[in-house]
Amino acid sequence: MVSIKDIAKKAGVSISTVSYALNGSSKITEATTARIREIAKELNYVPNAAARSLKKRETKIIGAFLMSDYSGNFFGPLLQGINDTLNSTDYELIVCSGIKSHRFLPEQVIDGAIVLDWGFSDEELIKYADLGSKLVVLDRELEHPNINRVILDNTTGSALSINYLLEKGHRKLYVVTGPDISYDANQRLQAVRKAVKQYDHIHYQEIKGDFSKLSGARAADQIVQEYKEPVAVFCLNDEMAIGMYDYLSTTTYQIGKHVHIIGFDNIEMSQYIMPNLATIDYSKHKWGALATVNLLKLISNEPVVNETIDVSLIKRGSVQ
Amino acid sequence: MVSIKDIAKKAGVSISTVSYALNGSSKITEATTARIREIAKELNYVPNAAARSLKKRETKIIGAFLMSDYSGNFFGPLLQGINDTLNSTDYELIVCSGIKSHRFLPEQVIDGAIVLDWGFSDEELIKYADLGSKLVVLDRELEHPNINRVILDNTTGSALSINYLLEKGHRKLYVVTGPDISYDANQRLQAVRKAVKQYDHIHYQEIKGDFSKLSGARAADQIVQEYKEPVAVFCLNDEMAIGMYDYLSTTTYQIGKHVHIIGFDNIEMSQYIMPNLATIDYSKHKWGALATVNLLKLISNEPVVNETIDVSLIKRGSVQ
DNA sequence: CACGTTTAGTGAAACGTTTCGATAAACGAT
């Protein structure tokens, strides 16, 4: 592997001169700089990232911890938002999964990270922040000088959703919940309970889910077992709603007639499945972009405040 | 940041002893090893990745270059396959985009990569391979000792697709092509042309596409302009087929009646849109898994051969 | 007990950069 040393030798200068020249320091004359650059190119020199980051204590890489599992089609637009923001900077993005890559933060493989991944506990993230990692969390509330937060307005989302079902005249309500560890799931559920409590004469029931399609199908099964009259179901994410579609398509129960369904997230699929899935929408692109802006600020020690992403109701055929 | 040096001082041993102990060398007694580990934990020591990889010339990270753009829902199952395979090893996965992260390979940020990304030219990849990077390419044919190849059987896929349409009695055929740089697109197109050439009395026409939904919609527009009688369309990927659905839903033309559509890839969405999209299927999980196995072999200098992934036809309602 | 051998630990170099402080030459001003 050709190093700065080889260039120095060939150019008949010191390695420090080479380093300065390659980094465009004004200390070196244009002539020597040009000559050194020439030789570097000639030798196919590429800098060694490990050596540089060892010395500079930075990697110019930020991570996005998103994928505790790689299935689902939730992350596309979010990543796009992150990437678009990063494109005008000299930072690069890597996408990693909390399932394994826990070392990236403490070992300083990356300068910072955006986290939406239950694979990390609050304690773990705080530990990393204590060690100096800069983090933007998308799925929890953490107070720490090295941590910023950009979260969804889950509370409003749930309220919009429940009110919509009630407006439509539904009085028999199911909620399919999310995993216990998920902050979003919990916030959404709390808001549902609060909204429901304000009304009398409604039948309200919770079914345990875990944000996966399969758990949505299971919930549908339970609903079908208990079926007496038309019901409305609020799935705490779209993925489960789709699982419910899957299951119901094997029965005679019709969505928008016997079972009315609303989801949360407005993933791409919701506008393609039939009937189209009513859901709670928010800009994933903006979410990613805002998180990135804040992470960059955190890294450069600029002041930064926590943010909330607005949500809105999308009425579609799955609720009549 | 606490280093091996701090531990050595506190333990009253040399730094080499600490290094050996932490790495579990048998040169060090169990007693000292235990004591050193204890102190390391106490001081919250974490190794510095840059220093280690500088010295060891390896990072234990492999990359997946997949995302020239982050939209689309193609990559989920592929990543799952890669990840599942990696889980039993000590390698970690990062997902990166060829749009920016070109330095990761030459600068040895990663030990190797799986590449399915037109953001890299053949020449560029060869250059990296020459510099010592280990690569598995999924979207091109490259002969190099450091490069292995796992590709789809596009040729069979196209043949299956065309034959299916002809079997169904269609004689007016459109093909919506892919981007010129895409190897898969070209292979598919070549095979289509070859298959079509074997039949007389069929009307065959190509429309330029680029694998995006938008280009599928545009193609649909053109088809509608020229419409005289029912036509069959082979979209060289599902994404464009979906774009075509989008467009046609704004017209009175019906899929499976006026316009018959078959895609390629069998992405998740194809079985949800109505009517379900006929397409060419292959195991993305296996694709990722095989690529990973081969990459690991390449990295450990084991012999490895190129592979092809089988495809099969999925008949669905979009073609009658 | 004297010998070679094993064991447990040490010291120092090396990996490829960056950067501080030093130095020598060139320059401008008096």
Next chain:
DNA sequence: ATCGTTTATCGAAACGTTTCACTAAACGTG
């Protein structure tokens, strides 16, 4: 001609590991 100042370059230390070559003590063997 002399003095300070700027300019271009250099030397060396430092970042945090790993690992080779070495040593001294402990051990087993005849």
